[in-house]
Amino acid sequence: MITAAARDNAGWCDLVCRAHGAPGVFTERAWTSRVRTPPCYPDAVTLTPGATAADVLGPIDTGSGASVKDSFATLDLPGFDVLFEAQWIHRPAADAVPETTTVWEVVDAAALPAWEQACFDGEVTGLFRPGILGEATVLCGRSGGDIVCGSVLSRSGRVVGVSNVFGPDEDAAWSGTLSMAAALFPGRPLVGYESDPAAALRHGFSTIGPLRVWLKP
Numbered sequence: 001m002i003t004a005a006a007r008d009n010a011g012w013c014d015l016v017c018r019a020h021g022a023p024g025v026f027t028e029r030a031w032t033s034r035v036r037t038p039p040c041y042p043d044a045v046t047l048t049p050g051a052t053a054a055d056v057l058g059p060i061d062t063g064s065g066a067s068v069k070d071s072f073a074t075l076d077l078p079g080f081d082v083l084f085e086a087q088w089i090h091r092p093a094a095d096a097v098p099e100t101t102t103v104w105e106v107v108d109a110a111a112l113p114a115w116e117q118a119c120f121d122g123e124v125t126g127l128f129r130p131g132i133l134g135e136a137t138v139l140c141g142r143s144g145g146d147i148v149c150g151s152v153l154s155r156s157g158r159v160v161g162v163s164n165v166f167g168p169d170e171d172a173a174w175s176g177t178l179s180m181a182a183a184l185f186p187g188r189p190l191v192g193y194e195s196d197p198a199a200a201l202r203h204g205f206s207t208i209g210p211l212r213v214w215l216k217p
Contacts, residue, residue: 001159002209003048005088005191006071008156010045012136012163013069015154017041019131025059032059038127042069042213053077066216073210080214087207089200091190094182102141102148104176106184109133111147115140118147119166137184141167141176149173153181160185162192170199178203 010031014024017037024033029051032044044056049072056068057077068077073085107115109130115138116128128138140150149167153160160181167173181190194200197207 001090001189001191002072002088004157004159005090005161005193005208006045006047006211008154008159008161008191009069009071009163009193010047011156012152012154012161013037013041013045015132015135016128019129027055030055030059032056034059034061036061036065037067039124040127042067045069046071046075048072049074051075062216064216068214070212070214073212075212075214077214080216083213083215084195085210085212086193086195087197088193088209088211089191089197089205090208091178091200091203091205093187093189094178094185094204102143102172102176104139104141104180106180107133107138107140107150111140112138114147115150119150119164137180139177139180141173149176151177153177153184155185158188159191160188162190165199171202174199174203 043060137153151165
């Protein structure tokens with residue numbers, strides 16, 4: 001399941017990069033980008049436990065700011081520092097009941113800037129471009145017409161990736177996300193990763209293995 005989660009996450013990274021006009025390259029062992037990726041996104045993602053430093057460093061710009069998502073926490077990357085560690089998470093197909101205080105919907109291109117503003121508190125702009133909407137589902141929860149929480153669902157093979165879950169009430173954000181996933185992708189297991197998986201664990205996820213993100217100072 002970690003392999004499926006890693007491939008889904010790499011697919012999501014590639015989708016964001018393609019929306020910026022810079023698609024990456026998939027090989028059996030890794031996804032890599034020959035140009036520096038948008039903020040918050042890695043330049044390489046390992047896809048198998050057997051991926052080596054050469055698989056991820058050879059095809060990318062390894063100058064300052066380069067980053068690698070070590071999906072199986074197995075690499076040793078000289079000259080890189082560990083930016084953060086996290087846990088892959090998995091949940092069987094969602095069947096949550098929507099919470100009633102927030103109205104959830106699928107975000108369209110017109111609402112995407114407001115979603116991004118709410119997600120990143122205005123610190124990041126122009127990262128999520130409308131081109132992602134054809135292959136990923138961006139969700140938002142509204143209260144009084146304002147976007148107060150949200151998430152992204154990415155589709156890869158038999159799994160659905162959950163990412164960018166945000167909101168002042170973590171439990172409401174996860175509950176609404178799961179309810180939308182159940183409605184939009186019935187029967188599909190969910191995967192993702194979290195640095196602090198506590199909220200996800202409260203909503204039926206389990207941790208399935210570590211990952212590590214490396215950064216070149």
